Amino acid sequence: MYNVVGKVGLPSSCVGGYKALRSMSSETLSGRFSVSDDTLLAVAREEQIEEAALRQRVTAGVIVILGEAGGAVKPLGLGAGLRVKVNANLGTSPDFADLDREIAKLEAALAVGADTVMDLSTGGDLDAIRKVLRQRCSVPLGTVPIYQAAAEAEDRYGDFGKIPVSLLLDVIERHAADGVDFMTLHCGITRASVEYVRRDGRLCGIVSRGGALLAHWMRMNDAENPLYEHYEEVLGICRRYGVAVSLGDALRPGATADASDAAQIHETMVLGELVLRAREAGVQVFVEGPGHMPMDQIAANVRLMKRLCHEAPFYVLGPLVTDVAPGYDHIVGAIGGAMCALAGADYLCYVTPAEHIGLPDVDDVVQGVIASRIAAHAADLARGLPRAADWDAQMSRARVSRDWEAQAELAIDPGTLRRRRGERQPRDPKVCTMCGRFCSMKLFLDDEQQ
Amino acid sequence: MYNVVGKVGLPSSCVGGYKALRSMSSETLSGRFSVSDDTLLAVAREEQIEEAALRQRVTAGVIVILGEAGGAVKPLGLGAGLRVKVNANLGTSPDFADLDREIAKLEAALAVGADTVMDLSTGGDLDAIRKVLRQRCSVPLGTVPIYQAAAEAEDRYGDFGKIPVSLLLDVIERHAADGVDFMTLHCGITRASVEYVRRDGRLCGIVSRGGALLAHWMRMNDAENPLYEHYEEVLGICRRYGVAVSLGDALRPGATADASDAAQIHETMVLGELVLRAREAGVQVFVEGPGHMPMDQIAANVRLMKRLCHEAPFYVLGPLVTDVAPGYDHIVGAIGGAMCALAGADYLCYVTPAEHIGLPDVDDVVQGVIASRIAAHAADLARGLPRAADWDAQMSRARVSRDWEAQAELAIDPGTLRRRRGERQPRDPKVCTMCGRFCSMKLFLDDEQQ
Numbered sequence: 092m093y094n095v096v097g098k099v100g101l102p103s104s105c106v107g108g109y110k111a112l113r114s115m116s117s118e119t120l121s122g123r124f125s126v127s128d129d130t131l132l133a134v135a136r137e138e139q140i141e142e143a144a145l146r147q148r149v150t151a152g153v154i155v156i157l158g159e160a161g162g163a164v165k166p167l168g169l170g171a172g173l174r175v176k177v178n179a180n181l182g183t184s185p186d187f188a189d190l191d192r193e194i195a196k197l198e199a200a201l202a203v204g205a206d207t208v209m210d211l212s213t214g215g216d217l218d219a220i221r222k223v224l225r226q227r228c229s230v231p232l233g234t235v236p237i238y239q240a241a242a243e244a245e246d247r248y249g250d251f252g253k254i255p256v257s258l259l260l261d262v263i264e265r266h267a268a269d270g271v272d273f274m275t276l277h278c279g280i281t282r283a284s285v286e287y288v289r290r291d292g293r294l295c296g297i298v299s300r301g302g303a304l305l306a307h308w309m310r311m312n313d314a315e316n317p318l319y320e321h322y323e324e325v326l327g328i329c330r331r332y333g334v335a336v337s338l339g340d341a342l343r344p345g346a347t348a349d350a351s352d353a354a355q356i357h358e359t360m361v362l363g364e365l366v367l368r369a370r371e372a373g374v375q376v377f378v379e380g381p382g383h384m385p386m387d388q389i390a391a392n393v394r395l396m397k398r399l400c401h402e403a404p405f406y407v408l409g410p411l412v413t414d415v416a417p418g419y420d421h422i423v424g425a426i427g428g429a430m431c432a433l434a435g436a437d438y439l440c441y442v443t444p445a446e447h448i449g450l451p452d453v454d455d456v457v458q459g460v461i462a463s464r465i466a467a468h469a470a471d472l473a474r475g476l477p478r479a480a481d482w483d484a485q486m487s488r489a490r491v492s493r494d495w496e497a498q499a500e501l502a503i504d505p506g507t508l509r510r511r512r513g514e515r516q517p518r519d520p521k522v523c524t525m526c527g528r529f530c531s532m533k534l535f536l537d538d539e540q541q
Numbered sequence: 542m543y544n545v546v547g548k549v550g551l552p553s554s555c556v557g558g559y560k561a562l563r564s565m566s567s568e569t570l571s572g573r574f575s576v577s578d579d580t581l582l583a584v585a586r587e588e589q590i591e592e593a594a595l596r597q598r599v600t601a602g603v604i605v606i607l608g609e610a611g612g613a614v615k616p617l618g619l620g621a622g623l624r625v626k627v628n629a630n631l632g633t634s635p636d637f638a639d640l641d642r643e644i645a646k647l648e649a650a651l652a653v654g655a656d657t658v659m660d661l662s663t664g665g666d667l668d669a670i671r672k673v674l675r676q677r678c679s680v681p682l683g684t685v686p687i688y689q690a691a692a693e694a695e696d697r698y699g700d701f702g703k704i705p706v707s708l709l710l711d712v713i714e715r716h717a718a719d720g721v722d723f724m725t726l727h728c729g730i731t732r733a734s735v736e737y738v739r740r741d742g743r744l745c746g747i748v749s750r751g752g753a754l755l756a757h758w759m760r761m762n763d764a765e766n767p768l769y770e771h772y773e774e775v776l777g778i779c780r781r782y783g784v785a786v787s788l789g790d791a792l793r794p795g796a797t798a799d800a801s802d803a804a805q806i807h808e809t810m811v812l813g814e815l816v817l818r819a820r821e822a823g824v825q826v827f828v829e830g831p832g833h834m835p836m837d838q839i840a841a842n843v844r845l846m847k848r849l850c851h852e853a854p855f856y857v858l859g860p861l862v863t864d865v866a867p868g869y870d871h872i873v874g875a876i877g878g879a880m881c882a883l884a885g886a887d888y889l890c891y892v893t894p895a896e897h898i899g900l901p902d903v904d905d906v907v908q909g910v911i912a913s914r915i916a917a918h919a920a921d922l923a924r925g926l927p928r929a930a931d932w933d934a935q936m937s938r939a940r941v942s943r944d945w946e947a948q949a950e951l952a953i954d955p956g957t958l959r960r961r962r963g964e965r966q967p968r969d970p971k972v973c974t975m976c977g978r979f980c981s982m983k984l985f986l987d988d989e990q991q
Contacts, residue, residue, distance in 0.1 A: 185977030186967050213979055241979065251979075289989070294937045296985040303981035310988055345982070346937035347922060348930065386883050386923035412879065412919040414933040414940070417948060418957035422912050425872050426879045426919055429862065433836050447940065447948075448961045449974035462872050469862040469876055472797060473836035480798065483864040487744045487796035490864070490897065498867060498897075507868035511898045517636050524899035527635030529663055529691065529701075531753035532795070535746040538757055539739070 123150050124375050125333050129160035134168040139478065148172070152366070153402045155335050155375040157207065157231035157272040164272060167206055167231050169377060170404035174476060175432045175467035178233070178406070178440045179205035179460050181212075181224065184450045188215030190223060196456045197224055203460045203504065205441070209233040209275070213242060213300075221269055231272035233337060236262045237301045237318075251304065252311040259317055260324055267332035274334055275379065276325060277301040278318040279361040280341035282309055287354035288342065295345035298382075302341025322365060326372040335375040337406060338362045343382030347414055350384040351392060356399075363399040370401075377404035377438070384410035386430060393434035406438040407431045411446075420446035421455075421462040428463055432470030439463045461504055468503070491532050493521045573600050574825050575783050579610035584618040589928065598622070602816070603852045605785050605825040607657065607681035607722040614722060617656055617681050619827060620854035624926060625882045625917035626656035628683070628856070628890045629910050631674065634900045638665030640673060646906045647674055653910045653954065655891070659683040659725070663692060663750075671719055681722035683787060686712045687751045687768075701754065702761040709767055710774055717782035724784055725829065726775060727751040728768040729811040730791035732759055737804035738792065745795035748832075752791025772815060776822040785825040787856060788812045793832030797864055800834040801842060806849075813849040820851075827854035827888070834860040836880060843884035856888040857881045861896075870896035871905075871912040878913055882920030889913045911954055918953070941982050943971045 126149055134156055135142040145168070148154040154170030169176055179200035181193050193212070200208055207230050212220045217239045225232055240262045241251035266274060277299065285306050288296060297303045305316050318325060329336055342358040344350040362378050369376035378400045384392060389410065397405055410427035411420060424442030432439060443459035445451040451459065471479035482501070489497035495512060499505045517523050522530040576599055584606055585592040595618070598604040604620030619626055629650035631643050643662070650658055657680050662670045667689045675682055690712045691701035716724060727749065735756050738746060747753045755766050768775060779786055792808040794800040812828050819826035828850045834842060839860065847855055860877035861870060874892030882889060893909035895901040901909065921929035932951070939947035945962060949955045967973050972980040 184974055185979065186974040187965070213977070238979070294934060295941045296982060296989070298981050300976060300979050300981045303984040304979070307984055307988055346940070347933045348937060386879060386919055388923075413915065413922055414936040415918065415951060416911075416915050416953045418952065418954055418961060419911055419915060422872050422875050422915055423919070426876050426916065429836060429876045430880065445961070445975070447973075448958060449965055449967065461866075461869055465863065465866050465869060465872055466876065468865065469836055469873070472863055473838075483797045484744065486864040487798060490796070491745045501865060502868065503866045504868055508898060511868060511895070515637070515899055517899065523897075524634055524636040525895070526750055527663070529635065529688070529750050529754070531748050531750045532746060534753040534757055538760055539746070
């Protein structure tokens, strides 16, 4: 088995996944999840890895595939040995429920290269918004059904804690039937893990909306998390519609001081159990992770999360490596995301400059996607992905030859480079306004070519 | 000795410096550098460390102090166990030599918290520009004299390679006499190290302007680097005027593909020799580092640089962890700078969004300083600096109590948070437009307080 791993260039950070893979019998190694051969082939080509290796990893659950070949959504792989992916969160809020604005944000996110999009709408006609976004979204789309269940419960019963289980399952099925590719489901927050939040006097309590809603529900109903209690039914829906589960981290730390505490780790251990049950049920599954976290804890967290969650693909929200920079959290998240991905995370949820301030606008979406794409690509480069190094080398060659149009074409955001060059042009178009005739690359190259 | 270290909370990344300190006799442990007791005391208070420990580290050369107590410039410490500092580069270029614009950039850099400023001017009346910036700059000021020497040589002899050694030394003395606190001097690039650039066919050759100028000089004059050959005279000037030397990394990689190559490491080894000679001459010295570098090489590089350079404070330019993001290099540099500082770097030179495009404007300066301050603070937090954790905890408390004015006061950039809150106000002023009544912190807290 390790020879196979070696051939396809699996980074050392993913080796753990192979323990899971090796422990499977040959019987379970085929047809576990409903991923077609065409889809596998499309992803193998896109990622430039061998189809057999991809199939093994999908079967082992260390890679998840979203979307279907030949459908409206181009299939996308997440996980061990693949390019790190970036998600953009969209969606209305109770204060701003403007579908046109959300469509503009969707188009902006796709234009700057978001690999997936999530609709987190909480305001307006949620069914209608989701259907429109689904129709216009050419990449895998995720949702968080608990938001809609809470909003409908509030409308019907006057309290968003009064969500009947039947309503929760109904909303999940509605999302699935609309063709969403994955759903965030906060199945791992339990009464026991919330107790740790209280015991330790967490600075920021619960900062996940889904988590806070479920904690509220558990308190009001004096009962266990319905998404945990009814997990088999949830999996049944996901299996029927081919939806992947993104296990939400309801107890992710919302302050660097709260990182890696007992509540977080307890929930992670429950998520590990839920990963195994999803795989058993033939449902593809990946796991969401923190949150706010000082840099020195990142590598340990990624390894622990992946280990406890049986090497399922790891989808990180941030992490934000400091709490003090509202307005610049896309930069804070890029630092944390890059380090997480270097340590083995597979999928970065963007953070926008609007984080901790308000609902993002179109420019926030653009800035968030680009910052996360930089983090993801920096990790691809450091993890040894050959195409990543090629891209950087091409840019470096364009730079040393001072071919500005080639640089723009290769830039992660061509428009910004062209616009800025246009605003203030150098006297000598072969150099830039920083160094002018003192251009070091020109000077060294001219000397060498004499 | 280690008890002392333990008491003042020296991070493990700085332990190497103590080998240097322990090997010094008690005689050399006093009065090695011209740093007054008042200055030491001011820095010890500012950094909240014991004065005796600070004095030992300054004497050992693992901390450098810029500025003088009671003078126009508030003294600032760089190095082992201190807060990570941020520098902002200003200065005219041949294409844009507008003193008023540089003054505006200086004021912007100071307003957003740059710890030091460098004047890299290469266009206009360089003596006059420097004098004005010196007069208006309340923080330590650095310069790069080789730029002016090259510009004057070009004016007088028609080629900026024709710098007489006497002119070079004269410019250095002019800068020193004007009261600059530190100078970048590319003393470590030698004919042997340039040979490695050729041998290895570096993708981007030499990207340091000072480095390219000196390589050009060495070729034209068929002679060794004059800053290396005349290092003792350079040190004599610096000693007389109390100027610290920032040993420039003339061969820093300008492409991620060029990182950690023989040219870079050869120069670093020469810099190590020059660190010892500066300390011997009673001149405070620190070392500049790369450049462009994939993330996986950062920790190894920082440790190697510090080891080879006898634990002198390490001043990093970037590093840029990918080459493909012109227009966003402040984010790329924040990722690299944060990781470098976590690994032990002491001082971050900002990178602005204009990097690789042109001369930065006022907004670029602001964005660059803030991005670098985020990186520096994230590293302070991860390195265990108590004040860093206090700042984050205060912000987290303001956040959970939804005290928006307290959040703005604590924010690294209060203006941005206030402006954005003002632009789109939530219906309920205690929450934000993202979550509205679904605010997780409000929900959890309200439940807990019942």
